[in-house]
Amino acid sequence: MISNTKCECGHQNHIGTVLCEACGKPLIELPDDGQMPAEMRYDGVARRSQKANPSWIDRIWNFFSSVKVAVWLIILTLIGASLGTIYPQEDTFINLDDPAAYYKQNYGNFGVIYHALGLSRTYQSWWFIGLLVMIGTSLVICSLDRVLPLYRALAKQQVRKHLQFLTRQQVVYAGAVPGDQNTWLDGFAKQLKKKRYRIWRDGDALLAEKNRFSRWGPYINHIGLIIFLLAVLGRGIPAWHMDQYISIDDGQTVPIPGTNFFVKNEKFTVEYYTDAELPPTLKGSVRPKMFNTKATLYQCTAACDDPTRDPVLERVKTHDIQVNHPLAYKGLKLYQYDFSEQLRLISVSPVIVNKKTGEQFGPFKLPMRNPALTYQVGPYTLELKDKFMDFGLDEQGRPMTKSRDPNAPAFVFLIKGPDLSAGGEPYIYFPKQNDKVKFGQDVLNRAVADKLDIRVNAMKDVSFSEYTTFLNVRVDKAMPFIWTGAAIFMIGVVIGFYWQHRRIWLRFDGGTLTLGAHTNKNNFGLRNEVAAALNRTGIDVPAKSLDNRRKTH
Amino acid sequence: MNHLLDFSGGALIAALLIYSLSFVFFAIAVGGKKWSNREPAEHGRRWGWIAFGAALAGTAAHVTFFVTRWIAGGHIPTSNMYEFMTMLAMAVMLAFIVIYLIYRNILLGAFTLPLAVILIAYASVFPSEIQPLIPSLNSIWLRVHVTTAALGEAFFAVGFAAALVQLLRVVDFTRTDKAGRKARRWTEYTLVVIIIVIGFLVSVFSFRAAGYEADFQQTVVKTVNGQEQTYVQKVKYGLPPFVKPHNSETVSVKPFLGMEKPLFEAPSWMNGVNAGRKLNTIIWSLLSGLILYGILRLVARKQLGAVISPHLSDIDPEDLDEISYRAIAIGYPIFTLGALIFAMIWAQIAWSRFWGWDPKEVWALITWLFYTAYLHLRLSRGWQGSKSAWLAVIGFLVVLFTLIGVNLVIAGLHSYAGVS
Amino acid sequence: MRRNKTLQFVILAAVLVIGGYAVFQSLFQTTAVMKAGNKPPEFRLLGLDGTAHDLSEYKGKPLILNFWGTWCPPCRAEMPALQSVYDRWKDKGVQLVGINLSEEKLTVQNFAREVGASFPILLDRNRQTEKKYGLKQYPTTFFIGADGKIQDIMIGGPLSENDIESRIAKLMNAKS
Structure with a gap:
């Protein structure tokens, strides 16, 4: 390390300083290529990590403050991420009970190795998360380590710089000026002002600077990334995140687990492309054009946690949920996920017909889910004795339900009324016509079937669900932070890449002008700007000849 | 409607032909400098303008194709491989025009135009019919995402072209030491890869024309x-x-x-x-x-790099380095916005999560990480010249893998539902 | 540079805590699927007796929680075994509760009467409780120790009396 940090101009520099903070004179032996050392990026100011006798804390700090380490972390993350795309990840399957077997069966021995190495869960693995954490750390430390010294260097710039500082810049001009030195300097300053430079003068020395804010671009984008990464991490907080799937038939209302909300599927509709709209190769194929769940969101206001009563619901919002158009309410979002065509009865309004007299009674409304236990229809009393959602027979031939969805509903009533025995007679009723035939309703009901009939007269008396819609319910409270982080990142890269910080120093030594100019990006533009200003003030030089790199080659 | 579609297809063919012409003009501008009775600078300037004019005309035809197809199809033509690749070619031309206007470098034209031509030819391998959108693709954010991402990638493509010229320019065919041989070999490999892509196009179109099945x-x-x-x-x-x-x-x-x-x-x-x-x-x-490479080698009797390199001698490699870097620096924010941020917004609205580690997403991230590493190496570690040019070349290969390879390889070998 | 040292320390400590949390989370991800050793999720359900029941009511004594439905043949088949185990243990400190998989009360009542099941049966609604318990197959039976932690999970069925008895033995061993 350098022991003497005091410059000949009298300024006392921090340890690790490469160019004097005040006048820019190199404090170390520079390589003989005539160019500025890389430290010009921070004007040669010492970074925090550059210290003599580092402690263990400094060592960790140094590690993460190194751009070399940062690049390695990026490369490792890149390679790690690519490994995860070789085979599908486990979480792309909704129901994968035995992942090991799946990978073996589908991808053979490679699959076994892939799964054993944990690559089937690459993006949730400790090492991948660890890499992201390290990148985040590197972002924080690299930025802190550089932004403060840079701020210090740019806040107090000296106009007159050391000659060596000027001649070692990327853009350099040295030579005589036409006419009076001061008049020329005024003219040159005016030219630069036209180009929106800010000018400082110190006797016959000049400093012109523009777009300093562009230097903050990298730090702004790093802050954006840090916010983004923290927000991603925040999604892991249980209360911040919810992700579940619910399926709802038309007309059904279901609670959203873990919330006070209920959602009703008023009506699901799907539209397909007609053959006329399809190109020749797709004709005849089923291609959905639009599907829509008209959904109503309810909030429970009372008896929400009381299973002995029905919850009291209050309508909150009705929305047409489509792909790309979720229902959103206070951070809760309902997305259209999928649908299936599944014809199910919701309710029927049958009449009771006295077969002898031909009289009709009713209709009465019979819902498939949670029907009442007694119905009074004309002279008849119906007591619901048993009910099957999906009628079938078990191994012993006893009636049972095959599922809990109303695919083949059956109602067992005890009917009392004219011409029936006083204690009532059992009667099984299948609302669906094909079930009635399939299970032989009339045979099962025997003699009662001759006395009365329960039937639906018209289609208007039947309400049914054609589709079951699948909704994805999400809460993601980290999203505003994700977008904020992304927006800040974009602002940072835009000001960092689309504007360039440019500085021009010049001084006169015995009537000879020496000009040095520096930019962190886009030398080409700076060269042209300097050349144009020189040309307009009577010094005719081609832009290319100002390039310091070229002269030495 | 079909008339419009025919017109649209015609406009693309016109664009393809004009691009080819523009390429020839650029080649004349570059290669003809050493012809006798010519003032080299004047020759380059004149033919450079003619070639650039042709490139502008071609782009105009290309934009006409894009707009008319949009009107005919009722949605922005970016929804299948054919539409995407033609749009990418258009974006490359737009990026080229921007960079050309900044730097006025004719070599860039000589290398970017063939790239646009190859992209359009590659697009034509895929079926070109307009497919009606399925609901998830019917989103404004998807359109914004795809077009912006393509524009970012187009700048990377221009950066790649400039880097390739730079590599051909600086490779030293007189050096016989290990490093010199290595540089030559890798430059030649890169050319071979490009010729293989051309070989692919030639074989597909020859057999298609012959009606092979x-x-x-x-x-x-x-x-x-x-x-x-x-x-x-x-x-x-x-x-x-x-x-x-x-x-x-x-x-x-x-x-x-x-x-x-x-x-x-x-x-x-x-x-x-x-x-x-x-x-x-x-x-x-x-x-x-x-085979194509073999024939070219037999005709040239030397490495192809050695054929091209002498024509580049009056260009400063530093200029090319600057152009390549500048194109990437302009493309990087656009790419980030299009390929990552807009993609996340779309994914959030259409798929209910902004990120799902789907292979296409992961490869967009890998591309981004790669160019992030490139920029850090360049800005903070001082990587310039050949090193950074190689990174720009590899970076574009990563872009191509993300755009094409993921659909071709990953979607092909796995049950993962592919597009195109 | 004294202050900077503190700043460094604070930042590194924050990184360690936040980063450690992230990596820890990736190592011990909690999934919806219940495992032995987990605490069973709370519920509040209507019983066939017409009153509401909480999980906390059953605290302090070993509990067998059987999820079943009348539409599930193995569930139906294991009812007699559950009933006889219930009869044998109800006075010896082992509780047995059936949770019906969101069917209607009438259907459940009829079935319980038919098979002679007299152990307490609760009615899940809208599959909420089964989702909380992460059920994938029916029946699923949870054996919960007196300490309130899941000791064993039997997925599928039908269970034989021996299956249940051997697990009760374990529950009782753990208790003493």
């Missing part, structure tokens, strides 16, 4: 819920089959040069009939590309 079918037995079910999958080859799909039967093969049946079968780990077809296409591309 071969059919195979594969019987797959799957166990679903304990029951064995048999599926028959069919595949049509457009190229004579060296390889047939694994475990498949030949339905029909048109004889080609006496070859009446496939020579090999695809290995078992290549699932599905399409994997076999893709392997066959790869073999054809390699074969025709290498």
Whole structure:
């Protein structure tokens, strides 16, 4: 390390300083290529990590403050991420009970190795998360380590710089000026002002600077990334995140687990492309054009946690949920996920017909889910004795339900009324016509079937669900932070890449002008700007000849 | 409506022809400087303007294609591989125009225009019919995402072209030491890869023009819920089959040069009939590309790099370095916005999560990480010249893999639902 | 530079805590699927007796929680075994509760009467409780120790009396 940090101009520099903070004179032996050392990026100011006798804390700090380490972390993350795309990840399957077997069966021995190495869960693995954490750390430390010294260097710039500082810049001009030195300097300053430079003068020395804010671009984008990464991490907080799937038939209302909300599927509709709209190769194929769940969101206001009563619901919002158009309410979002065509009865309004007299009674409304236990229809009393959602027979031939969805509903009533025995007679009723035939309703009901009939007269008396819609319910409270982080990142890269910080120093030594100019990006533009200003003030030089790199080659 | 579509197709062909012309003009501008009776600078300037004018005209035709197809289809033409690749070519031309206006470098034209031509030719491999959108693709954010991402990638493409010229410029064909040989070899490899892509296009279009076909079918037995079910999958080859799909039967093969049946079968780990077809296409591309390269080598009697390099001698490699870097620096924010942020917004709205580690997403991230590393190496570690040029070349390969390779390879070998 | 040292320390400590949390989370991800050793999720359900019941009511004594439905043949088949185990243990400190998989009360009542099941049966609604318990197959039976932690999970059925008895023995061993 350098022991003497005091410059000949009298300024006392921090340890690790490469160019004097005040006048820019190199404090170390520079390589003989005539160019500025890389430290010009921070004007040669010492970074925090550059210290003599580092402690263990400094060592960790140094590690993460190194751009070399940062690049390695990026490369490792890149390679790690690519490994995860070789085979599908486990979480792309909704129901994968035995992942090991799946990978073996589908991808053979490679699959076994892939799964054993944990690559089937690459993006949730400790090492991948660890890499992201390290990148985040590197972002924080690299930025802190550089932004403060840079701020210090740019806040107090000296106009007159050391000659060596000027001649070692990327853009350099040295030579005589036409006419009076001061008049020329005024003219040159005016030219630069036209180009929106800010000018400082110190006797016959000049400093012109523009777009300093562009230097903050990298730090702004790093802050954006840090916010983004923290927000991603925040999604892991249980209360911040919810992700579940619910399926709802038309007309059904279901609670959203873990919330006070209920959602009703008023009506699901799907539209397909007609053959006329399809190109020749797709004709005849089923291609959905639009599907829509008209959904109503309810909030429970009372008896929400009381299973002995029905919850009291209050309508909150009705929305047409489509792909790309979720229902959103206070951070809760309902997305259209999928649908299936599944014809199910919701309710029927049958009449009771006295077969002898031909009289009709009713209709009465019979819902498939949670029907009442007694119905009074004309002279008849119906007591619901048993009910099957999906009628079938078990191994012993006893009636049972095959599922809990109303695919083949059956109602067992005890009917009392004219011409029936006083204690009532059992009667099984299948609302669906094909079930009635399939299970032989009339045979099962025997003699009662001759006395009365329960039937639906018209289609208007039947309400049914054609589709079951699948909704994805999400809460993601980290999203505003994700977008904020992304927006800040974009602002940072835009000001960092689309504007360039440019500085021009010049001084006169015995009537000879020496000009040095520096930019962190886009030398080409700076060269042209300097050349144009020189040309307009009577010094005719081609832009290319100002390039310091070229002269030495 | 169909008239408009025909007109649209015509505009693309016009654009393709004008681009080819523009390429020829640029080549004359670069190569003709050493012709006798010419003032080199004046020659370059004049032909450079003519070529750039042609490039502008071609782009205008290309934009006409894009707009008319948009009107005819009712939605922005970016929804299948054909539409995406033609749009990418258009974006490359727009990026080229921007960079050309900044730097006025004719070499850049000589290398970017062939790239646009190759992209359009590649697009034409895919079916060009307009497909109506499925609901998830019907989103303004998807359109914004795809177009912005393509524009960012187009700048990377221009950066790649400049980097390639730079590499050809600085490679030293007189050096015989190890490092010199290595640089030469890798530059030549890069050219070989480009020729293989051309070989692929030549073989596909030749056999398509000749109406070649071969059919195979594969019987797959799957166990679903304990029951064995048999599926028959069919595949049509457009190229004579060296390889047939694994475990498949030949339905029909048109004889080609006496070859009446496939020579090999695809290995078992290549699932599905399409994997076999893709392997066959790869073999054809390699074969025709290498033959093409061999012919060029025989004609030139030296490495192709050594043929091109002398024409580049009056260009400063530093200029090319700057152009390549600048193109990437302009492209990087656009790419980030389009390929990551807009993609996240769309994913959040359409798929209910902003990020799902789907292979396409991951590869967009990998591309981004790669260019992030490039920028850090360049800005903070001082990587310039050949090192950074190589990174720009590799970076564009990563872009191409993200755009094409992911759909071709990952979607082909796995059950992952592919597009195109 | 004294202050900077503190700043460094604070930042590194924050990184360690936040980063450690992230990596820890990736190592011990909690999934919806219940495992032995987990605490069973709370519920509040209507019983066939017409009153509401909480999980906390059953605290302090071993509990067998059987999820079943009348539409599930193995669930139906294991009812007699559950009933006889219930009869044998109800006075010896082992509780047995059936949770019906969101069927209607009438259907459940009829079935319980038919098979002679007299152990307490609660009615899940809208599959909420089964989702909380991460059920994938029916029946699923949880054996919960007196300490309130899941000791064993039997997925599928039908269970034989021996299956249940051997697990009760374990529950009782753990208790003493």
